[in-house]
Amino acid sequence: MGGTPLILAHLSDPHLPMTGGLPLRHLTLKRTLGYLNWQFRRKGAFSGTLVDRLIADIKEHEPDHVAVTGDLINLGLPEELEAATQWLNALGSGDEISVIPGNHDIYARFHRDPGVMRWRDYMLSDAFGCQLGSDITAGAFGFPFVRRLGQVALIGLNSGVPTPPFVAAGALGEAQLLGLPSVLQKLRELGLVRVVLIHHPPLARQTSRRRGLRDAEALESVLKQHGAELVLHGHNHTNTLTWLQSQSGEIPILGIASAGMASAAEGVGALGRYNLIRFTGEGERCGIEVIGRGLAEVGGPIVELDRRDLTRKDELTAAVAPE
Ligand SMILES: [Fe+2]
Ligand SMILES: [Fe+2]
Numbered sequence: 001m002g003g004t005p006l007i008l009a010h011l012s013d014p015h016l017p018m019t020g021g022l023p024l025r026h027l028t029l030k031r032t033l034g035y036l037n038w039q040f041r042r043k044g045a046f047s048g049t050l051v052d053r054l055i056a057d058i059k060e061h062e063p064d065h066v067a068v069t070g071d072l073i074n075l076g077l078p079e080e081l082e083a084a085t086q087w088l089n090a091l092g093s094g095d096e097i098s099v100i101p102g103n104h105d106i107y108a109r110f111h112r113d114p115g116v117m118r119w120r121d122y123m124l125s126d127a128f129g130c131q132l133g134s135d136i137t138a139g140a141f142g143f144p145f146v147r148r149l150g151q152v153a154l155i156g157l158n159s160g161v162p163t164p165p166f167v168a169a170g171a172l173g174e175a176q177l178l179g180l181p182s183v184l185q186k187l188r189e190l191g192l193v194r195v196v197l198i199h200h201p202p203l204a205r206q207t208s209r210r211r212g213l214r215d216a217e218a219l220e221s222v223l224k225q226h227g228a229e230l231v232l233h234g235h236n237h238t239n240t241l242t243w244l245q246s247q248s249g250e251i252p253i254l255g256i257a258s259a260g261m262a263s264a265a266e267g268v269g270a271l272g273r274y275n276l277i278r279f280t281g282e283g284e285r286c287g288i289e290v291i292g293r294g295l296a297e298v299g300g301p302i303v304e305l306d307r308r309d310l311t312r313k314d315e316l317t318a319a320v321a322p323e
Contacts (some may be wrong), residue, residue, distance in 0.1 A: 010256060015073065084118075144180055227249065229251070249284060278287070
């Protein structure tokens, strides 16, 4: 494959540690249950120090761009959103980092609070994306956004919606699903490598209804018809590779562990990591190599974990969501 390779770092679900309590003014049943879950279960498993170490390792490898696929925080609180904004600002500018929200970022309804709009610099279409057409801005909340990185186009979807207690589901909604086909089609005609970012696993079979994407079947049919070269997601906190047959070939769907998972306490078994994704060539015949880096063992150093060639179907693993 010729041309200059483009390297994208992908991390997800850092669940940056909560430093304050749960303010009374934001008290709801969902947040109270979430706060108890954080205090007694998640706090011991997620580590901000590990996230910092992974970020330092990413910077050493000098990727062209970083994609963060949601669940930056835990209860969607304004204080957490502010802290995550500062974390993003320290990580890089909106030109260097792309973010999509997860269900823990858009957690419950707010009145008069900008919520994840605080991260808008990291979620806006770039000049190329804005020129692509009116469909880009037709999506709810400015999604899908499109950003061009050389021969690669990032397509950012927002699957975060407020949900009741015990529900971690997501939804794209009609506007995003209507806008996505023409975006994928136009990018294909331009010969770009289409990388879709979504927090929830895109296929219905990848997780339970309570945790899954409500309109997964509609998204699957769009992907089957219009194709994509890669889909990146988080949410399940596991490393999975699933293939979806589309009209233009098989689409690798790559799920990644939480960047903050420092112990096996949650029973998930996937320790913190990020992926360096190396794209060579253009369009549907591009080369895609994925290098995983992170913890091989609890308390260990950041090391190379695996290397996979996604240029063709070379393995098939079933995605299993933790309950
Ligand atoms: Fe998560
Ligand atoms: Fe999630």
